[in-house]
Amino acid sequence: MVTKFYQHSLALAFAIKEINESPTILSNVTLGFNIYDSYYYEKMTYRSTLDLLFKSHRLVPNYKCSASKNLLAVVGGLGCDISIYISDVLSLYKIPQFPFGSCAPEQREFPFSYHVATEETYQNRGIIWLLQHFGWRWIGLFVVDDDSGEHFITMLKLLLPQHGICLAFVEQIGQMRRFYDMIEITRLLSKNYQLLKTSKVSVYVVYGDAMTMMLLITTVYSVYDDYEELASMGKVWITTSHIDFAVSQTERNVKLDIFSGSISLAIHSQQLPAFEKFLHIVKPDDTLKNGFFKAFWEQAFQCVLPDPSNYYFSCTGKEKLDSLPGPVFEMRMTGHSYGIYNAVLAVAHALQALYVSRSNRRSVLEPRNTEFQDPQPWQLHRFLRGISFNNSAGETLSLDENRGMGTGFDITNIVIFPNNSIIRMTVGRVDPKAVDGKEVTLRDDSVMWHKVFNQVLPVSRCSDSCQPGYQKRKKEGEQFCCYKCASCPEGKISNQRDMDDCSACPEDQYPSQDQDRCIPKMITFLSYKEPMGIGLASAAVSLSLITVLTLRTFIKHKETPIVKANNQRVTYALLVSLLLCFLCSFLFLGRPSKLTCFLRQSAFGITFSTAVSCILAKTVTVVLAFMATKPGSSMRKWLGKTLTNSLVLSCSTIQICICAAWLGTTPPFPDLDTRSMTEEIVAQCNEGSVVMFYIVLGYMGLLSFICFLVAFLARKLPDSFNEAKFITFSMLMFCSVWLCFLPTYLSTKGKYMVAVEIFSILASGAGLLCCIFFPKCYIIVLRPGMNQREQVLTRKY
Incomplete structure (x- = not known):
């Protein structure tokens, strides 16, 4: 179990609790919820979705035998592929779906879905902007081996060359459930380790999910004897919104400080003080009816809860969630949890609008009948479109014409200490609603790099920079990021690093001796003073x-x-x-x-x-x-x-x-002659007609x-x-x-x-x-x- 993701369930429970206790919204209605696991597997995703819709005692598809189970909306899934699988079933019944992960525009066209996260297009722009901003031109790419990963590779291969960035390698990482023997796992881990150790690349972009990151963590763990050598090289990790530094029971003792200084594009979130208080009061006795809680508590605190058939237990019940290290459980609300919270609020406000609409209609047509019929899921769509509300963090959220609620991405800097405690510092923002050219902002002085870099900006290039006065010359058979430096031709300059071509100075200037700048020409003439x-x-x-x-x-x-x-x-x-x-x-x-x-x-x-x-x-x-x-x-x-x-x-x-x-x-x-002399402008008399001058002579x-x-x-x-x-x-x-x-x-x-x-x-x-x-x-x-x-x-x- 990935214990860190249990915060998603708690965020759902907190949102339901807040709505049920609110006197201003759905005052006479009590909301409930069910939680199902997708297991990161297509078959189980379909089966869980059918269970959610029809199962009471045993699964009979398209048949409901329980009148009390009134499903209004579904929040999930985290990944785009999982969301698509869920939508395949839910769209048949026009049930609103709220995927809380970021997806590409092509993967967001679910017929009855509402997205609480910003589309991946802006995430890709943020990655490109960071690479350009820090001058990283030679990067490695680790991508999950699925449809979303293929789409990400395709998009990046189009965007990177347009911005002068090259891919040193692309390594597709299969999902762990697809590895059937230790030989295949060992081969993958060895290949990943060699890429980390021998590559000249200092910056890696990781796209996938938590399992993708766990596999990279396992790679580090599998070569523990060489860990110090690997950590001393210094790497920068740029992770996408689906990835979190989470560990399972297997990787819990692995040192993660090699990933310190990572930059993550996380789904935007606001901190809810009430949610943190809610986490502090979570106790085993109150939540044992939750089928996931027992497994979470035992794995998170590495103890055993009381069992009626067995009097042995080691958990006291007084354990605190805030005592757990960041990779195991995080008290700070993550972007995905914030999305789940907002999705529940959106459904609640849409349901409130539905009840108000019914009430107004019935008060006119049937003034004596005040009973409400149970709402149907398809009835919420009219009220969800264009809905706007404020959450308890004070942020105004709305669903636009494209059924999107996303407010962008937070650029976070992750600092990991030797005891595996994590500090997430928000150092920037990707805001899709900002004016052109201002979508990405960053506070450079707030970024903490890996200790190996000693707070000096990391460098990741295939070739050393060409200094001013030189221009790039492509190496045959290699990518354009790999080049050699050649001096500028006579009469031309380059005043920046890594210039593709040298440029000529304006007519009233001339190149310096180092050909790195233009110097204004002096106006000369035959003076009486010389x-x-x-x-x-x-x-x-x-x-x-x-x-x-x-x-x-x-x-x-x-x-x-x-x-x-x-x-x-x-x-x-x-x-x-x-x-x-x-x-x-x-x-x-x-x-x-x-x-x-x-x-x-x-x-x-x-x-x-x-x-x-x-x-x-x-x-x-x-x-x-x-x-x-x-x-x-x-x-x-x-x-x-x-x-x-x-x-x-x-x-x-x-x-x-x-x-x-x-x-x-x-x-x-x-006249002024700017061409005859290299370093001077000659004030002269233009003869007007050279022919007449030579006729006189x-x-x-x-x-x-x-x-x-x-x-x-x-x-x-x-x-x-x-x-x-x-x-x-x-x-x-x-x-x-x-x-x-x-x-x-x-x-x-x-x-x-x-x-x-x-x-x-x-x-x-x-x-x-x-x-x-x-x-x-x-x-x-x-x-x-x-x-x-x-x-x-x-x-x-």
């Missing part, structure tokens, strides 16, 4: 000053032959153009703005094109001058200011038109090439008359700089692209300034004796 910006700005200022000094020198000595011989106006225009070239480099420094982006490339293109146009005009003038000295030459008419001015203006105007078209259609604008390159070609052809003219050699060398430097600029510009990123362009502007301008004007300044300033008309006119052969 060494490179200071150097380039200083070079631009210096070259500008040198250009101004050169221009001042030429203006001061404008009457000297060497200045006059080199076309003064074009020289001045060239120096001013070079000055503007050096100054336009400042448009490239600092954070880009609308104005600087709008002007920089156009200013650079126009000023350089003007400078190159001036050099081209000087070169063409030299060539024409020597050609005009030949006798009979017609080139004299081309000499003069008109040609040079026209050449400079026309060449510059073409570049101005190109830049105007560019600025009028797709002008440059400030291309036109400037074409002018430079023409100028270089003309100067190269005129390089052998007498030195004292022309600048052809200096122009050739300067244009060679100029073209070399800009030819090197293109690949360098395209291969650099960020602010260094701007630095390359500024350097090219300064270097090419400096080349023109030095190669063309340095020799002249040297003569003007340091060798004034060479700056004479006779020297200039001297031919050198």
Whole structure:
């Protein structure tokens, strides 16, 4: 006998007693009850149900020979399968049935049943939630071998992979009554022990009934010599609502502390102080007429009650139920007992409603007839649907449209001490009526784990967690929970454990060195404050000053032959153009703005094109001058200011038109480049049209090439008359700089692209300034004796 379950019978008796003593409900009616055992066996369940309906002295199915036995409702059974067997018989007579165990929705469709426990769907959600909440991804499953167990396995195999959880094994445990020899029992116990000892699993989910748990307890007992080794491993047990830590006479001395720290999803219950008082007054003398009580008392207290045929007895009758250990009998009302209590109250309130309805009808139709006929079971259904009442615990209960009364599950933490005393602590709740996302609540700090874990959260995984910065890689031939860890690809991060894939950072962030987080990028640009910006700005200022000094020198000595011989106006225009070239480099420094982006490339293109146009005009003038000295030459008419001015203006105007078209259609604008640099956001000018940018450069390159070609052809003219050699060398430097600029510009990123362009502007301008004007300044300033008309006119052969 499982003595712990006798509380169910006492809960039924307590409910009947409370109703019969209540002056407010069924005041003129006395309820009675019968208790039958199902024996966890289909045949005996059917036989007991028939006995309940028809047996008086001997069983005659469908025949009642006793008018005093008026059956109104049946409470039971505990398991879904047992409830189905009972319903097969009761539904023929439309008798209300109150199964007090939790069942799957598919198993609740009994035609005349009312469920006092919440359906298993919410229990399954609670299990999944607990596994996810504690990070348990690798679990073992012990399931009773029956229809309910098969359904539970099917549901869990669908749900677990959806939430990233794997089953290490599924072990179906047959019911004890189905084992016919010790060899089969020994084989089962040995297999269970090996699963407990050798498996890497630390968390087990157990689905079944008390017999299932008793078999696992027997497994521990059968290897008692290795118990300490098994207990030292530390396991977490998650049990479902039908399971209780109950023992029979055989397992009474087995240590159960290996199961300490278990988490159980128990049917919700409220404590009834009156029930506990009722348990304290239960005595053998008062209840010996109860056929189960003698067996319960003798097995619970391990003594013998008095027998009229035998004067020997060892039970004093003063034994206290609260002195029994938890696995033998529990004073705290369990969820199943609470369900039985509420089922009886529901029947009583429905019967009360039936009597009130009859009374109201008879008072109108038959005012003189006040006798009640015995109610029939089928008459209660109309009053049971939608019934609502309060029990003595103050909880409001009602039957909904699906004939369910369940109020959810309590998440209980079971602490077992070395003397097998049990403390059940309610640490959470599964509430089907809560808002979405709040169905499961848990107080983590209240959970007590097995002593082996030292209050550190247990871990149950097939593989170690992949730390941030790594991602999971599946192992071939194994479940998805078994994996290896691989570093994130370059440019991606994982900021949580066990990431399936690494993710890229937003455009304004970049991965850290460990690839475990994203770091905001700094906005960078070529600033005046950094060494490179200071150097380039200083070079631009210096070259500008040198250009101004050169221009001042030429203006001061404008009457000297060497200045006059080199076309003064074009020289001045060239120096001013070079000055503007050096100054336009400042448009490239600092954070880009609308104005600087709008002007920089156009200013650079126009000023350089003007400078190159001036050099081209000087070169063409030299060539024409020597050609005009030949006798009979017609080139004299081309000499003069008109040609040079026209050449400079026309060449510059073409570049101005190109830049105007560019600025009028797709002008440059400030932009942020988030892709070029890994750790920086580059504040830059978007050119608007890259094609127009390269047209500007291309036109400037074409002018430079023409100028270089003309100067190269005129390089052998007498030195004292022309600048052809200096122009050739300067244009060679100029073209070399800009030819090197293109690949360098395209291969650099960020602010260094701007630095390359500024350097090219300064270097090419400096080349023109030095190669063309340095020799002249040297003569003007340091060798004034060479700056004479006779020297200039001297031919050198």
